[in-house]
Each structure stands twice: as C-alpha cells, then as structure tokens.
Amino acid sequence: MDTLVLACGNLIRGDDQVGWRVAEAVERAALPGVEVRRVHQLTPEDAEILANARRAVIVDAGVGRRSSFRRVAGRAGVALTHHLTAETLVGLAERLFGSASEVYLFTVAGVSFDLSEGMSPAAERRVRRAARRLILFLESSHA
Secondary structure, eight states: OOEEEEEEOOTTBGGGGHHHHHHHHHHHHTOTTEEEEEESSOOTTHHHHHHTSSEEEEEEEEESSOOEEEEEOOOOOOOOSSOOOHHHHHHHHHHHHSOOOEEEEEEEEESOOSSBSSOOHHHHHHHHHHHHHHHHHHHHHHO
16 A cells, blocks of 8 residues: 555544544545554554555544654564554554654643543544645655
C-alpha cells in the first residue's frame, strides 16, 4: 500500500475519538492510494501493516492545547506491554520486518477524556482543522 492512516481512539472516551473522526474525513476525501485503519491503541500486531506501507500517518489524541505533526524515528527496545508508542512501533517494524514506513505522528489536542460519546467544542474545531491539514499533506505528497 502507498499510504496508511492509522487512527487511534475510543468513541466513548470523549476527545479520545479525535483520531477516528479525522480518519472519517480522510475516507470521505477518497484519496487514491490511501488506506485508513482504526485501532483503539497501537499494538505489536500493527508493526506488519506499518512495514507494508510506503508511508504512514498515525493520528491520535493528546492532552494539551496544541496539536502537533512530526516525523517519527524508530526506537530500539522491547514491547513488554500490549500498548506501544509510535516510536516503539516503528522500531518493532524495523526489527521484525527489516524496514518501516516513513512515519508521521499527528497528535490532535483534546480536553476531556471522560466517559462520553461526544467531543468537547475545542476538540470538534481541532478535528476539522486537523482533517484539512492531513488531507492537504496527503494530496501534496502523493503527487
């Protein structure tokens, strides 16, 4: 696959669903060569799909006032739990499969992660901005 958007989130934890909401917008854009997958958290099983993509963008919620978009380098180490950071997942893909994608982490800032099916107004605004930013990135880097 050319590009993977790996969205992390939980639909019943308030702003934790921002990754999945950004992924919905990417799917609606129907960009050629872009595959979207949703997960609740990054796990060792994701290393193989990461290794099979030329490029990947992991979209997840973060705590704070600012969203961030950055390239991720692999980090050596052993995953002793079933939950991984983006850096550990990239390192695992490199170690197990000999390579990893060009990987970016897009963290969208959230405010409330309590049990709730709705997002905060701030997260709703950030999702719209993040989706536009990600779609522009995917369109411009696909050409």
